[in-house]
Amino acid sequence: MALIDTINPLLTTGWTKGDAGWSLKDYEARGGYKQWRRVLESKMSQDDLIAEVKKSVLRGRGGAGFPTGLKWSFMPKAAPVKYVVCNTDEGEPGTFKDRDLMRFDPHSVIEGMIIAGYAVGAKAGYNYIHGEIFEAYQRFEEALDQARAAGYLGDNILGSGFSFDLFAHHGWGAYICGEETGLLESIEGKKGQPRFKPPFPANFGLYGKPTTINNTETFAAIPFILGMGGEAYLNLGKPNNGGTKLFSVSGHVNRPGNFEVPMGTPFSKLLEMAGGMRGGRKLKAVIPGGSSAPVLPGEVIMDCTMDYDSIAKAGSMLGSGAVIVMDETVCMVKALERLSYFYYEESCGQCTPCREGSGWLYRVVHRIEHGEGRPEDLDLLNRVTDNMMGKTICALADAAAFPVRSFIKHFKSEFEYHIENKKCLVDPEIQRMGSGFFKAGAA
């Protein structure tokens, strides 16, 4: 679906025509590639460009929130071969913003990547696109052909002497490739198992060369930052939380979808934009930043604003901006079971604490959900997470542990009820009705 509602749109200005507004001429008509032309024509220095991005306090939109300008400045200047890589391996449950960027405005990502290539001195880039959105991959390839034909990409771009080319690479079903070094391994044609860090990709990245990896939305913001200036972009949001952000709202709302709002927008406003709670039911819990972020009870999130600092203060993470909304028809044990199964299924198997731990988490949550829980199981779950967190090469183990710990912390009585009574606290009929799959009264 195209965009429904927004405040101060930047990234989504091109989305209003949905599938009909993505091509090069549409993008140019709304000012597209103007910033890239300006960078080349004014022979802007790499340092000035990076300084402008730093000023914007654009923080990585993929989940970690690392300052983009700072990341670019880590790239060694002298290295002869460098790469820029875009992470569109959007598989974090609840996140679906990059898919819409690919579908409705692929050229904004291309322009952002070319400018990044210029800033860090790379000659080539790759956009790694989630395998499940193959239609978006095909569209991105078409957009690349258009950009190449128009002379924005390739050798000696617009007569400037600068050369840069960009290619699309698709995944084929592995969540772990969203981890940046797993993604690099995958582009190299291997299993997507993350690498030990350091060295970080800025020193040892794709094919062992210095590499800058950013999220799709991060790249898409670059032309807008250059257009309005870093400071104006920062001022759209909050101090230390620059600009606007795409939020993917899913679950029990009337109008699930992507919403672009300034950083610091109250959660209650975002919920209202998403049409409010489905059926007017009561908000029970929200996962504010993709399934790996700790869950927050409804009354806690209602007091939060949507930015990195406010959500962190409440005990969770803004992550990728995937807001999973749950109402009172949800059994929290069953919800956690779904998530724990996901991490168990997607653990790459490289590190023992994650490979074994994610399986134990799933099996124990599964037995609680299915009436076979034991009184000591909640302690056991917490102990297993202690043995996983911070003990592996990448953050998947932590991502598997956060939901378990936060669900138990905030909804302990529901877990205890399950263990004692061998059934859900929330009536199964009510749960069944909550999904909206069955029409009222139908079998």
Next chain:
Amino acid sequence: MNTPNTMLSPELSPESLKKIDREVAKYPADQKQSAVMAALVIAQDEKGWLPKETIAAVATYLGMAPMAAYEVASFYNMYDLHPVGKYKITVCTNLPCALSGGVHAADYIKQKLGIDFNETTPDGMVTLKEGECMGACGDAPVMLVNNKRMCSFMLPEQIDKLLAECK
């Protein structure tokens, strides 16, 4: 497509090889292996699934060890290492989809087809798979047909329509 393995030639068609060449051209000349993911998809599209011999043929074409290509084929979920039906329907049952009926959609389609996950209808037409997040949670419930076609808002009527197409 339950054709026995022996009926298939592991070799790829000239059309497939041409497509693979286009992928190889994206990467530095000494990094042909980077094209293996796309090449395996191209091979899977041609053969319907990936017999070991086909994986080996892809590996040879790209100048890599057959085991290295097999590692890739067995690591990523959407490669089919066993025959599947003419239509492979993958249902997302992850939490955001489940909140909007993903698990109920899976139950519904199982009942309609009379098969469980990882099974194929007796006429060889439809294989059902359980999938993880496809990155389209706003369109829940979501299903993927033959890996490349995403189907959104799969409530009973839409599922009926999809199944009617699977002939």
